[in-house]
Amino acid sequence: MNKRTVHIVQVLSHSTEPCSISGLAREFRVSERTIRNDLTILNVFLSKESLGQISLAAKGVIILPEGFSKAEGLLPVEDTFAYKMSADERMELGAAILISATNYMTLGNLADIFSVSRATILNDLDGIKQRVRDAGLEVVSKPSCGVIVHGDEGLRRKFLLGFISGEAPIIDKWFSLPENVSMREDAIIIKKILNEQCHASGCDVPDQPFQLLTSYLCLAVSRSRRGMCIGESDVALDGCSPEDVGSFERKTVNLVGQYCSVALGPGEVLAFASFRQKLRGQSESQFNIYDMRVQKLSRVFIRNVSDCIGIDLNNDYDLFEYLSNHLESMFTTEPSRFPENPALTECVNDRPEVLSAVQDNLGLLEDYAEREITHVETLYIALHICAALERRKSQKAKPRVIVVCDGGVGTSQLLAEELRKPL
Numbered sequence: 001m002n003k004r005t006v007h008i009v010q011v012l013s014h015s016t017e018p019c020s021i022s023g024l025a026r027e028f029r030v031s032e033r034t035i036r037n038d039l040t041i042l043n044v045f046l047s048k049e050s051l052g053q054i055s056l057a058a059k060g061v062i063i064l065p066e067g068f069s070k071a072e073g074l075l076p077v078e079d080t081f082a083y084k085m086s087a088d089e090r091m092e093l094g095a096a097i098l099i100s101a102t103n104y105m106t107l108g109n110l111a112d113i114f115s116v117s118r119a120t121i122l123n124d125l126d127g128i129k130q131r132v133r134d135a136g137l138e139v140v141s142k143p144s145c146g147v148i149v150h151g152d153e154g155l156r157r158k159f160l161l162g163f164i165s166g167e168a169p170i171i172d173k174w175f176s177l178p179e180n181v182s183m184r185e186d187a188i189i190i191k192k193i194l195n196e197q198c199h200a201s202g203c204d205v206p207d208q209p210f211q212l213l214t215s216y217l218c219l220a221v222s223r224s225r226r227g228m229c230i231g232e233s234d235v236a237l238d239g240c241s242p243e244d245v246g247s248f249e250r251k252t253v254n255l256v257g258q259y260c261s262v263a264l265g266p267g268e269v270l271a272f273a274s275f276r277q278k279l280r281g282q283s284e285s286q287f288n289i290y291d292m293r294v295q296k297l298s299r300v301f302i303r304n305v306s307d308c309i310g311i312d313l314n315n316d317y318d319l320f321e322y323l324s325n326h327l328e329s330m331f332t333t334e335p336s337r338f339p340e341n342p343a344l345t346e347c348v349n350d351r352p353e354v355l356s357a358v359q360d361n362l363g364l365l366e367d368y369a370e371r372e373i374t375h376v377e378t379l380y381i382a383l384h385i386c387a388a389l390e391r392r393k394s395q396k397a398k399p400r401v402i403v404v405c406d407g408g409v410g411t412s413q414l415l416a417e418e419l420r421k422p423l
Contacts, residue, residue: 004028004085004115005038006075012064013072021060029087031119032060049074085170090114091127093170096163097177098132098139098149099156102226106146113177135159153230154271157219164215179226183218186260189317190217193255196295201248209279216275217252220268221260231267242270249273259317294331297368298324301361305385308357311392319388322409326384330377331369341379347414348382351389358382383410390417 011027012019021039025032039062043053051074052065085093094110107118107125114121129139135158137151149156164171174180191214198205205213223229249272257264298320306313313319348355358381362373365381373381387410403412403419 004030005041008035008038009042009071009075012062013069019062021056021062024062029090031117031123034117034120037117046071085114085173087124087127089170090116090120091124091131092163093174094121094124094128095131095135096160096174098128098147099135099137099159100179100223101148102228104142104146104148109146153223153228156228157216157223157230157271160219161212161215164219165212180222182225183222186218186221187214189259190214190221190256192317192321193252193259197248197252197255200251201246203248205279212279213276216272217256220253220264220272221256221262224262224264224268229265229267230271231265242266244277245269245273249276259315261315293368294328295320295324297364298327301364304361304364305354305357308360309353309385311389313385313388313392316388316391318391318413319384322387322413323381323384326380326408326410327365330380344379344383344411347386348379351382351386354385354389355379355382358385380408380410383414387413387417390414393417 007028008024011024021032021035024035028035039054046052046054046065046068049067049071051067051071054065054068055063057063094114097110097113098105107121110121111118132139132149135151136155137149137159139147140150141147164174175184191210194205194210194213194217198210220230250269253264253269253272257268299314302313302316302320302323355378358378362378366373391413403416405412405415
């Protein structure tokens with residue numbers, strides 16, 4: 001049962017006057033055929049619940065069965081908060097779907113996404129096309145294939161950025177589409193990278209520009225994965241030249257490409273620099289860059305350990321984040337006085353090559369800390385590497401796990417990865 005059908009149940013349940021097919025079509029701004037389809041689905045639900053069947057009288061007047069008053073209370077809890085999408089919202093979302101599509105889309109494709117009839121989409125089509133044209137793009141129709149949008153990639157992203165930066169519930173529908181679901185996970189990584197680079201460059205980006213930068217990079221990653229990249233000569237870059245690209249833009253885009261596992265070329269760096277120029281003028285403040293030095297040290301350490309064990313862990317942002325936090329805490333406190341934990345020793349001893357690689361690279365950490373790294377500290381560092389290796393084994397499995405223990409973040413991460421293993 002789709003959200004509109006749930007809403008129809010609510011309307012029918014609370015209406016004091018008889019409802020009709022045409023009346024519901026006007027209220028929901030869809031075709032009468034769509035309403036008839038919804039009623040067919042609703043009758044299946046009513047039949048399963050032994051509540052009778054909806055029938056139609058003259059002029060499409062809806063006759064409710066005697067048991068219909070119980071229908072609303074039997075709806076799934078999550079469906080009782082269903083959102084009714086207006087025709088304008090359908091047109092806006094339809095334009096975003098067409099603009100982001102890389103292949104032809106038929107009216108049937110759009111009808112399936114919106115859970116409406118082809119007639120409803122046909123009624124919306126002029127409004128969808130107008131929104132596409134307003135974005136500086138062109139809708140091209142081809143018999144037996146459908147419609148496709150032609151135009152500059154920069155203009156596509158400009159429209160999509162404005163679309164996903166809003167707060168309307170229709171944005172959640174767009175993010176739920178198969179080609180867009182990964183953007184939520186990408187955003188987590190990108191926010192961390194942006195925050196890190198803001199600290200490194202000594203600037204404080206206010207919340208709104210920071211969110212816009214995050215959204216822009218999420219789109220860049222998503223579009224590039226689908227082969228829709230921006231070239232250096234793209235006309236949408238507003239005259240930005242390579243000389244305008246600073247270390248912030250270059251490092252940020254390179255790290256985003258590395259940790260999101262997508263190739264972002266020079267054109268993407270230039271496009272990001274162009275976009276950031278429009279957001280400049282915000283106040284800046286200086287940060288203590290001590291934590292940035294630790295982060296750079298963490299990257300070098302991970303790279304060296306990866307070389308020693310022959311497994312590339314450079315793209316594991318979780319490892320980088322957890323290890324950076326651990327080292328920062330370790331360097332700012334007295335050497336660990338905790339006794340050696342037998343469970344910790346057992347976990348690390350299962351990976352002798354990891355312990356050996358960590359020990360071979362302790363000099364890097366000791367030079368920075370200007371002291372000797374204790375054996376217990378070494379074990380905890382090795383534990384983070386072990387957790388990263390376990391994470392690689394279970395990349396396809398993503399259960400929702402909360403681990404609470406008194407052994408520290410590294411131990412928690414290792415236990416979490418062990419729990420993710422198939423039984």
